Amino acid sequence: MVDLNRRRSAIDKNDSNQPPLSKTSETWITKINSLFKVKSLGDDIWDDLEEGLILADVGAPVTLDLINKVRSKVTEMAIKDPEGVLEILKHEVKAHLEHGSDYVELIKAFQVSNNVSPIVILFVGVNGVGKTTTLAKLAHMYINSGKKVIIGAADTFRAAAIDQVKIWGDKLNLDVIAHSQGSDPSAVVFDTIEAAKARKMDVVLIDTAGRMHNSTNLMDELNKMSRVAVKAGIGTPKTILVLDASTGQNGLQQARAFLGSMGCDGIVLTKLDGSSKGGVILSVYSEFKMPVLYVGTGENIGDLELFDPGQFSQDLFSESS
Ligand SMILES: Nc1nc2c(ncn2[C@@H]2O[C@H](COP(=O)(O)OP(=O)(O)O)[C@@H](O)[C@H]2O)c(=O)[nH]1
Numbered sequence: 001m002v003d004l005n006r007r008r009s010a011i012d013k014n015d016s017n018q019p020p021l022s023k024t025s026e027t028w029i030t031k032i033n034s035l036f037k038v039k040s041l042g043d044d045i046w047d048d049l050e051e052g053l054i055l056a057d058v059g060a061p062v063t064l065d066l067i068n069k070v071r072s073k074v075t076e077m078a079i080k081d082p083e084g085v086l087e088i089l090k091h092e093v094k095a096h097l098e099h100g101s102d103y104v105e106l107i108k109a110f111q112v113s114n115n116v117s118p119i120v121i122l123f124v125g126v127n128g129v130g131k132t133t134t135l136a137k138l139a140h141m142y143i144n145s146g147k148k149v150i151i152g153a154a155d156t157f158r159a160a161a162i163d164q165v166k167i168w169g170d171k172l173n174l175d176v177i178a179h180s181q182g183s184d185p186s187a188v189v190f191d192t193i194e195a196a197k198a199r200k201m202d203v204v205l206i207d208t209a210g211r212m213h214n215s216t217n218l219m220d221e222l223n224k225m226s227r228v229a230v231k232a233g234i235g236t237p238k239t240i241l242v243l244d245a246s247t248g249q250n251g252l253q254q255a256r257a258f259l260g261s262m263g264c265d266g267i268v269l270t271k272l273d274g275s276s277k278g279g280v281i282l283s284v285y286s287e288f289k290m291p292v293l294y295v296g297t298g299e300n301i302g303d304l305e306l307f308d309p310g311q312f313s314q315d316l317f318s319e320s321s
């Protein structure tokens with residue numbers, strides 16, 4: 001079982017100097033770590049490991065894949081000591097999170113160079129996952145690296161959604177292009193891009209809705225927003241899919257259904273603080289064929305981190321956990 005008391009105390013320590021990702025790891029990997037704190041390995045180890053990974057939200061396919069890989073390496077290398085097996089597990093988790101060169105290419109895709117036409121990023125995902133908050137956090141990151149950012153409030157489903165973007169815009173001192181509630185989201189995208197070109201912006205961030213007010217298909221609408229950007233002459237926009245880690249495997253399925261045939265260019269996994277068991281991060285690639293780009297670790301503007309697979313797998317199995 002996942003130790004919720006320990007989890008809570010980790011959250012209470014939120015403001016300590018501990019790196020946020022290690023808070024996530026404290027719950028489930030503690031349990032898995034303890035499986036290997038024995039003198040010799042029993043026959044139950046693989047079943048216990050499987051249970052531990054599933055409880056940690058890793059998801060059955062990835063769990064089985066990981067265990068198969070670890071088992072065959074352990075046999076091949078004739079490893080008998082528990083610590084040795086744990087080392088193999090760490091190595092396989094890291095390899096799984098890195099996915100070869102995919103991750104490095106991904107980071108490059110979101111780097112913005114000056115003096116070229118602005119990059120447009122659409123934030124998509126089901127309701128409540130943290131799209132708007134993530135947009136604001138990413139805006140903050142781009143501002144900190146000296147980029148000029150403008151926001152389009154294309155979630156026109158609720159007036160409150162438009163207000164939420166405006167509030168972030170005020171806080172960050174950024175221009176927000178907004179129309180009235182119920183208006184055409186693509187028109188907002190068009191106006192935001194025109195404003196971006198006129199004001200020589202580097203980055204255009206577009207907030208979108210998780211659903212539509214009318215019978216229009218949301219996917220059609222998102223595709224239309226993309227076409228608007230292409231027509232405006234600044235190339236195909238990038239799409240960031242936002243996922244909520246606290247909804248675990250269900251959240252991944254929901255997002256997959258939501259995304260349908262539409263692809264995405266990057267994934268942000270939010271709410272890795274809170275009650276998230278974190279293991280879902282290992283299933284993201286299997287579902288979307290894309291590594292996680294950023295992780296959200298709180299509700300504040302600074303609570304977004306570039307995901308570092310090497311560091312994450314270190315944290316997961318660190319001695320302090
Ligand atoms: N704890 C935590 N809360 C988050 C995070 N990201 C977003 N939220 C919260 O999740 C709720 C929904 O976020 P919002 O950005 O409005 O979601 P949207 O409907 O997808 O735009 C808000 O209360 C946010 O403060 C995160 O990384 N950690």
Ligand SMILES: [Mg+2]
Binds near residue numbers: 131133155207208
């Ligand atoms: Mg929103």
